[in-house]
Amino acid sequence: MTMNNAQAAEAIRAHHGEMATTLRRGVAALGAAVQARQGHFDQQQAVLDYLDHELLPHAAAEERTVYAAADVGPAALLVRAMRDEHVNLIAHIDAFRKASDAIQAVALSSAILALFDSHLAKENDLLIPALQADPSVSLAELLDGMHELLG
Ligand SMILES: [Fe+2]
Ligand SMILES: [Fe+2]
Numbered sequence: 001m002t003m004n005n006a007q008a009a010e011a012i013r014a015h016h017g018e019m020a021t022t023l024r025r026g027v028a029a030l031g032a033a034v035q036a037r038q039g040h041f042d043q044q045q046a047v048l049d050y051l052d053h054e055l056l057p058h059a060a061a062e063e064r065t066v067y068a069a070a071d072v073g074p075a076a077l078l079v080r081a082m083r084d085e086h087v088n089l090i091a092h093i094d095a096f097r098k099a100s101d102a103i104q105a106v107a108l109s110s111a112i113l114a115l116f117d118s119h120l121a122k123e124n125d126l127l128i129p130a131l132q133a134d135p136s137v138s139l140a141e142l143l144d145g146m147h148e149l150l151g
Pocket of ligand 2: 058062
């Protein structure tokens with residue numbers, strides 16, 4: 001697959017959109033189960049599986065690639081903030097993993113979703129444009145074979 005930088009940027013944004021949609025559905029299903037006073041452990045586990053198998057590997061892969069590439073020059077401060085947001089997301093995911101009652105699980109899953117949404121907006125609207133504007137960076141090369149970043 002050969003992409004140019006604009007296609008690579010669009011591919012990242014599309015994958016972010018899919019991730020947000022999947023997470024939003026899982027969090028809604030968890031909330032609905034709790035509201036209906038059904039057992040919620042299956043829904044909690046499903047959200048956790050998604051976080052463990054998609055969101056966390058995505059975050060780790062982008063720290064090694066796009067964040068590393070943007071970590072010099074004018075975007076360095078933004079990258080530092082983005083890495084801190086990953087740390088915050090990981091802490092909330094750990095708390096969600098340990099949440100043993102329904103209210104805690106719903107509250108933490110909603111917090112994770114809100115954090116993730118605002119994090120994605122910064123990646124899409126600030127970080128990706130900064131990389132696209134940097135002539136020393138090839139987004140397409142960075143993404144080559146990175147299924148964690150492209151879906
Ligand atoms: Fe990120
Ligand atoms: Fe991302």
